[in-house]
Each structure stands twice: as structure tokens, then as C-alpha cells.
Amino acid sequence: MRRIVSILLENQPGALSRVVGLFSQRNYNINSLTVAPTDDPTLSRLTITTIGDDRKIEQIIKHLNKIVDVAKLVDLTEGSHIERELLLIKVKATGAQRAEVKRVADIFRGDVVDVTPTMYTIQLTGTSEKLDGFIQALDGTTILEVARSGASGVARGEKILSL
Amino acid sequence: MLSGGDMLIRALHDEGVDLIFGYPGGAVLHIYDAIFNQDKVDHVLVRHEQAATHAADGYARATGRPGVVLVTSGPGATNAITGIATAYMDSIPMVVISGQVTRDSIGLDAFQETDMIGVSRPVVKHSFMVQKAEDIPMVVKQAFHIATSGRPGPVVIDIPKDVTDPGETFPYEYPETAKIRSYSPPTKGHSGQIKKAVEILMNAKKPIIYSGGGVVMGDGAELLTRLAQKLGYPVTNTLMGLGAYPATDKQFVGMLGMHGTYEANMSMNDADVILAIGARFDDRVTNSDVSKFCPDATILHVDIDPAAISKTVTAHVPIVGPVVPVLEEMLEQVNASKVQIDEEALAAWWKKIDHWRERDSLAVTPAEGEVIKPQQVIQALYKVTNGDAYITSDVGQHQMFAAQYYHFDKPRRWINSGGLGTMGFGLPAAVGVQLAFPDAIVACVTGEGSIQMNIQELATCNQCALPIKIVNLNNEALGMVKQWQDMQYGGRHSHSTYADSLPDFVALAESYGHVGIRIEKLSELEEKMKEAFAIKDKLVFIDVCVDPNEHVYPMAIKGGAMSEMFLSKTERT
Numbered sequence: 154m155r156r157i158v159s160i161l162l163e164n165q166p167g168a169l170s171r172v173v174g175l176f177s178q179r180n181y182n183i184n185s186l187t188v189a190p191t192d193d194p195t196l197s198r199l200t201i202t203t204i205g206d207d208r209k210i211e212q213i214i215k216h217l218n219k220i221v222d223v224a225k226l227v228d229l230t231e232g233s234h235i236e237r238e239l240l241l242i243k244v245k246a247t248g249a250q251r252a253e254v255k256r257v258a259d260i261f262r263g264d265v266v267d268v269t270p271t272m273y274t275i276q277l278t279g280t281s282e283k284l285d286g287f288i289q290a291l292d293g294t295t296i297l298e299v300a301r302s303g304a305s306g307v308a309r310g311e312k313i314l315s316l
Numbered sequence: 317m318l319s320g321g322d323m324l325i326r327a328l329h330d331e332g333v334d335l336i337f338g339y340p341g342g343a344v345l346h347i348y349d350a351i352f353n354q355d356k357v358d359h360v361l362v363r364h365e366q367a368a369t370h371a372a373d374g375y376a377r378a379t380g381r382p383g384v385v386l387v388t389s390g391p392g393a394t395n396a397i398t399g400i401a402t403a404y405m406d407s408i409p410m411v412v413i414s415g416q417v418t419r420d421s422i423g424l425d426a427f428q429e430t431d432m433i434g435v436s437r438p439v440v441k442h443s444f445m446v447q448k449a450e451d452i453p454m455v456v457k458q459a460f461h462i463a464t465s466g467r468p469g470p471v472v473i474d475i476p477k478d479v480t481d482p483g484e485t486f487p488y489e490y491p492e493t494a495k496i497r498s499y500s501p502p503t504k505g506h507s508g509q510i511k512k513a514v515e516i517l518m519n520a521k522k523p524i525i526y527s528g529g530g531v532v533m534g535d536g537a538e539l540l541t542r543l544a545q546k547l548g549y550p551v552t553n554t555l556m557g558l559g560a561y562p563a564t565d566k567q568f569v570g571m572l573g574m575h576g577t578y579e580a581n582m583s584m585n586d587a588d589v590i591l592a593i594g595a596r597f598d599d600r601v602t603n604s605d606v607s608k609f610c611p612d613a614t615i616l617h618v619d620i621d622p623a624a625i626s627k628t629v630t631a632h633v634p635i636v637g638p639v640v641p642v643l644e645e646m647l648e649q650v651n652a653s654k655v656q657i658d659e660e661a662l663a664a665w666w667k668k669i670d671h672w673r674e675r676d677s678l679a680v681t682p683a684e685g686e687v688i689k690p691q692q693v694i695q696a697l698y699k700v701t702n703g704d705a706y707i708t709s710d711v712g713q714h715q716m717f718a719a720q721y722y723h724f725d726k727p728r729r730w731i732n733s734g735g736l737g738t739m740g741f742g743l744p745a746a747v748g749v750q751l752a753f754p755d756a757i758v759a760c761v762t763g764e765g766s767i768q769m770n771i772q773e774l775a776t777c778n779q780c781a782l783p784i785k786i787v788n789l790n791n792e793a794l795g796m797v798k799q800w801q802d803m804q805y806g807g808r809h810s811h812s813t814y815a816d817s818l819p820d821f822v823a824l825a826e827s828y829g830h831v832g833i834r835i836e837k838l839s840e841l842e843e844k845m846k847e848a849f850a851i852k853d854k855l856v857f858i859d860v861c862v863d864p865n866e867h868v869y870p871m872a873i874k875g876g877a878m879s880e881m882f883l884s885k886t887e888r889t
């Protein structure tokens with residue numbers, strides 16, 4: 154099962170490598186990883202999506218918690234949550250395809266953020282699943298480049314991940 | 317006003333450290349000069365950085381206080397890795413200070429530069445790279461706090477050379493507390509869970525207490541003993557847990573696991589309730605296929621590390637907390653409980669266990685004539701030292717024989733590398749133990765394979781005048797490897813023998829300034845051992861020629877249940 158784990162990490166040199174190292178060391182999967190500072194410059198927020206059964210996820214969370222630099226973490230998939238990922242995609246857009254690509258982008262509420270006579274750069278945000286869907290819908294066209302940010306997320310409602 | 321180097325040594329002193337183990341080199345020369353200029357923190361010069369870590373480790377295991385190591389950058393740091401990993405696997409508190417190249421040359425492949433933080437990362441509890449001299453006191457405070465609290469472990473402090481420059485001085489103040497907002501180890505167990513566990517424990521018909529290294533390291537041996545004796549239940553210890561319950565007490569059924577006693581493994585397999593405390597269901601205990609592990613047992617698991625719980629074997633009642641407060645609360649609740657232990661069931665259980673005991677799985681069949689069995693050496697050692705020595709060990713058959721035949725009645729007396737299984741651990745560990753307890757009897761039970769992995773420490777022993785007794789079970793082979801080859805590879809001894817190229821250990825010991833004694837005949841075993849241990853002021857290397865064909869039994873049958881064991885070369889359960 155896919156899980157999204159959000160972590161507040163001390164903004165210390167080497168802290169990120171401890172988290173990433175844990176995954177390779179213990180043979181856990183990382184599907185995506187995002188990291189950036191928060192409003193508090195001493196803390197980074199990390200979001201990791203991973204796959205595993207309940208037992209594995211429990212171990213991952215316990216081991217993450219053991220890392221001294223990990224201040225707090227939450228498995229967002231345990232409750233309802235909001236998840237967003239950003240996609241920037243360059244697609245070939247010539248002739249009849251130009252209109253078709255634009256139409257698909259509109260359906261997915263993507264924005265064309267750059268154009269050349271032969272291609273579009275489209276920006277799309279949404280759940281990772283939605284982004285997958287969009288890329289699939291572009292199947293008939295030539296995809297030139299894909300840049301995805303990896304998922305980031307917060308819990309719905311009043312639940313807050315902070316110190 | 318102090319320089320970074322002076323601050324470091326001063327901070328160690330303020331932390332209560334009076335002894336460090338190390339080896340100098342370019343990146344730590346400022347620090348060595350700071351050591352030279354004071355007399356509060358003593359330094360022991362080893363002959364290899366790996367030995368520094370094992371010595372600090374032995375010191376920590378025997379005293380409960382953190383071991384401290386100082387090494388230079390690059391090769392000094394990488395040489396320390398095996399010892400750090402050894403301490404990590406066995407949860408030993410240790411602080412390793414490594415020199416680093418100057419700040420402005422980090423990342424430039426400077427001379428003797430190694431990314432120590434990166435290289436050590438998977439085998440440390442935490443690590444620090446000191447960014448500026450002013451940070452040294454707080455980093456030291458935090459490093460010791462992390463190394464010694466929660467589940468203990470090694471912590472690395474990497475210090476660039478220019479940070480310790482004697483030319484730059486700073487105000488010094490040692491912090492009272494280590495403020496680490498992201499680190500808060502558990503301080504007590506969950507009362508509700510403890511209550512639940514006690515209830516199950518007291519209603520058990522076939523209970524067993526399975527205790528591990530956590531009880532030794534957590535100083536819970538006395539409480540565990542009280543709890544076990546209050547309940548009257550059988551106790552088994554892991555390899556790491558030996559001494560947590562007195563081995564000569566009738567409730568002790570011996571070590572469990574791969575080379576555990578028949579009665580310990582049978583009792584585990586048949587138990588209806590297992591109280592696992594400070595133990596981690598290691599594959600050397602569970603015998604790898606956990607689906608066959610103790611099928612009828614309700615498992616109550618106490619550990620300070622939540623990640624150790626339900627990692628391999630699912631706990632029915634998990635309790636996260638340090639052993640002392642958890643055991644205290646358990647004892648209170650047992651005393652207050654209205655549940656009556658089913659004495660009849662317990663008596664029947666003991667009857668069954670006594671029946672297993674009668675199998676006498678550790679019986680030693682003497683060899684013919686004057687041939688010495690390795691087990692007989694440990695029996696003699698036990699006798700000669702009145703069972704009251706500190707025993708360090710290396711890794712192999714000799715280690716298992718020591719664990720099986722030296723009956724440890726006290727915690728912190730059995731010092732071995734259980735988790736990593738590091739050959740070369742024994743002698744340097746004995747150095748640490750003997751320095752901690754100068755008047756105690758410290759014996760290193762080793763094999764001719766293992767001892768050669770850190771034999772250079774004979775020089776350290778000479779320099780420090782350490783009267784360690786080395787008991788070398790010389791079977792002229794990598795015995796444990798050979799045993800596996802006998803049992804699983806049709807007796808093909810691929811690269812496990814070297815009888816034609818062994819050194820003369822007596823002469824070797826003598827050349828390092830020690831006493832060497834060789835024992836070749838059974839009839840002189842005890843007498844010569846006595847003679848060796850009567851020498852109080854010198855290291856004695858006792859080279860005992862033992863039966864090269866002996867195997868360690870019982871031995872768990874791979875992939876089987878705990879009840880499946882080889883009991884000798886010809887018998888199995």
C-alpha cells in the first residue's frame with residue numbers, strides 16, 4: 154500500500170542523508186521525496202511516499218523516529234489528507250496535435266506555461282494519481298521531458314504537524 | 317579562554333571521563349598536545365584504531381560508563397569503523413572523536429580526508445561535525461547524552477583540525493544539560509500495558525522469562541532476578557544477556573538459541589507465555605524461520621527501542637521503556653496482584669523442564685588419553701577463577717564454549733561481540749576491562765584465529781602493565797567455520813585450516829615481554845592454569861592445544877523450530 158509520510162527534520166548538515174540512508178540500509182522503498190525549509194528556518198519539511206504492508210510501514214516509522222534529527226513525523230495516509238504534486242511536462246505540439254494537447258491540458262486544468270512553434274510546456278498540480286492520469290492521457294503524443302516534484306501533503310482539518 | 321583542543325579535553329573531564337583510548341595522527345595533533353598539557357584525562361595508546369574502539373567498548377560493557385575513543389582522520393577513522401559497528405550492534409555507549417582535515421580543505425580530497433560522518437552513518441546512533449570551536453562544549457554534552465540514554469550506542473564527533481587550533485581561544489563553559497528538542501527517549505513503560513502483561517504472566521501455565529543484553533546494559537539484573545524469583549518461573553538468557561540472572565541458580569535453564577541448552581530451547585518452544593525483556597528476537601535465537609517460533613506462546617515484550625518490538629516476532633503485549641522502571645512497576649503489580657499463580661501447573665511445568673535437563677546437553681565426553689577438549693579448558697578456567705572473573709571473548713567455537721561452560725552469576729562479567737560477531741574483539745576489550753578494574757581477574761578466551769586479528773595489542777598490555785590472562789583454545793583452525801563445513805559442506809575445509817603456519821604463541825608472548833605457557837596434556841591442564849593465574853602482575857598467554865575435531869553442541873537445525881537441534885555429531889531431536 155502507498156503511504157505518505159511527512160517529517161519535520163532538524164535543518165542540520167547531514168540530516169537528509171540519515172533519512173535517505175535509512176531507506177537504502179533497511180531495504181525500504183522511496184517512491185518520491187520532497188524537502189524544503191518551513192516557516193521556521195531551523196526545520197525542514199520532508200515528504201516521502203513509500204510502499205509497503207502495515208508491518209513494513211510500522212518499522213519505517215519507528216526507525217525514522219529513532220533518527221535524532223527527526224523532530225516529528227506523521228503518516229498522512231492514516232487519516233484524510235490533502236496531497237499535491239507539481240508536474241512540468243514538455244510535449245511535442247505540431248499540426249493537429251497542437252489543439253489536441255491543449256484540449257487534454259484543459260480537461261486536467263493544466264496551464265501551458267511556455268510555448269515554442271513545436272512544443273508546449275504544461276504545468277499541472279494535483280494528486281500524484283491525477284498527474285499519472287494526465288501523462289497517460291497524453292499517450293498519443295510525444296512526451297519530451299517530465300519533471301515531477303514528488304508529493305507533498307498536509308492532514309485535513311485541524312490536525313497540525315508542528316513542534 | 318581555551319583553545320578548541322583544550323576545550324575538548326576539558327569538556328571530557330567535565331563529563332566525568334578520566335580515560336580515553338586512542339592513536340595520534342596529523343588531524344588530531346592539536347588535541348594530543350592538549351592531552352599532554354593536563355593530567356585529568358588519561359590516554360591509553362593502542363596499536364591499532366580498531367583496538368581503541370574495542371577497548372573503549374570493553375570498558376563500557378564492564379563499567380556501564382561510556383567508552384571514549386580518539387583517532388585521526390582518514391585511515392585512523394576508517395580503522396575505527398569495525399569497532400563502532402560492533403558497539404552499535406550491541407547497543408554500547410561510546411563516543412568516538414575523529415580528527416578531520418581543516419574546514420577549508422573538506423571536499424577537496426585533501427591528504428587523509430575521509431567523509432567520516434558518511435562512512436560511519438549506518439553504524440552510529442548519531443554523529444556531529446563540529447563547525448566551530450565555540451560549539452565544542454555543547455556538542456560533547458549532546459554526544460554523551462545521546463550515547464548513554466535510551467537505547468545506548470556509539471556517537472561520532474568529527475572535528476576539523478583548525479577547530480582545535482591552539483592559537484585561537486574562546487570562553488569556555490560546560491553546559492548543564494543537553495538540549496535536543498528532537499530527541500526524547502522513553503523514561504518509563506505504559507502502566508496499562510504493564511498491567512496487562514502482569515495479568516497474563518501470572519495466569520501462565522508454562523511461562524518462561526527470556527532476557528537479553530538490554531537487562532545487562534540497563535542495569536536491570538537485580539530487579540529481573542527478584543521478579544523471576546518472586547514468580548518462581550524459569551529464566552533463559554541470550555548470549556548478550558548472560559549474567560543478568562545468576563547462572564548457578566536452579567531457575568536458570570541456560571542460554572537459548574543457536575547453541576543454547578536443550579532445556580532452554582525446549583522450554584521456549586513449549587511455553588505458553590514468554591516474557592522477553594531487553595532482548596530482540598535475533599535470528600540466532602529464533603532460528604530464522606519465525607513462523608515456527610514458539611507456536612503456543614503469548615509474547616510480552618519489554619524493550620527501550622520501539623523498533624525492536626514486533627520487528628521479527630510479533631509481540632502480543634508490547635511495552636516500550638527502560639528495564640528498571642518497567643521491572644519495578646511489574647514487581648509492584650505482581651506483589652499487589654490478586655491473581656494466584658497456578659502452583660500445580662507450574663510444578664508440572666518444572667517437572668517437564670527437569671526432564672529436559674536430564675538430557676544434560678552440555679555433558680562433556682572426555683577424549684582419549686591426554687587430548688584436551690575445549691570445554692574442559694573453560695571448566696578449568698571457571699574453577700581456577702572461582703567463577704568470578706571478567707571474561708572477554710572473541711568469536712568462534714571458543715566463544716560459545718565460554719558462554720556455555722563459564723557460569724556467569726553477575727552482569728557485566730561476560731564481554732563479547734554478540735551482534736556483529738567481531739573476531740579480534742577479545743584482547744582489546746580485555747584491555748579496557750582491566751584498565752577499569754585493575755585488581756580484577758580478567759581473562760580473554762580466544763582462538764588462534766581471532767587472537768591474530770588484534771595480536772599487536774600485546775604491546776599495549778606491556779606498556780600499561782596489564783595482567784590479563786589470555787586463554788587461547790588452539791584448535792589450529794577457524795573452528796567454527798570448519799564446523800559448518802563439516803555439517804553443511806561435506807567436510808570440505810575450504811580455507812579454514814593453517815596448522816603449518818601458526819606462530820609459536822609462547823615465544824610471541826615472550827617477545828612482547830609477557831609470560832607464555834603452553835598446555836598440551838589433560839593431566840596438566842588444571843595445574844598449569846592455576847600456575848598461570850597465580851601470576852598476578854604479568855600478562856600470561858596460555859596456549860592450550862585442544863581437540864581440533866570438536867563441535868559446539870547443541871546446535872539449532874537451520875530453518876527449524878526452537879525444538880530442533882543437533883545434540884551431538886550423531887544425535888538430533
Ligand SMILES: Cc1ncc(C[n+]2csc(CCOP(=O)(O)OP(=O)(O)O)c2C)c(N)n1
Binds near residue numbers: 711713714763766797
Ligand atoms: C572479522 C571476522 N572475520 C570473519 C569472521 C567469520 N568467522 C566466525 S568464527 C571464525 C573462526 C574463528 O576462529 P578461531 O578464532 O580460531 O576460533 P575457533 O572457532 O577455532 O574457536 C570465523 C572466520 C568473523 N566472525 N569475524
Ligand SMILES: [Mg+2]
Binds near residue numbers: 764765791792794795
Ligand atoms: Mg581456532
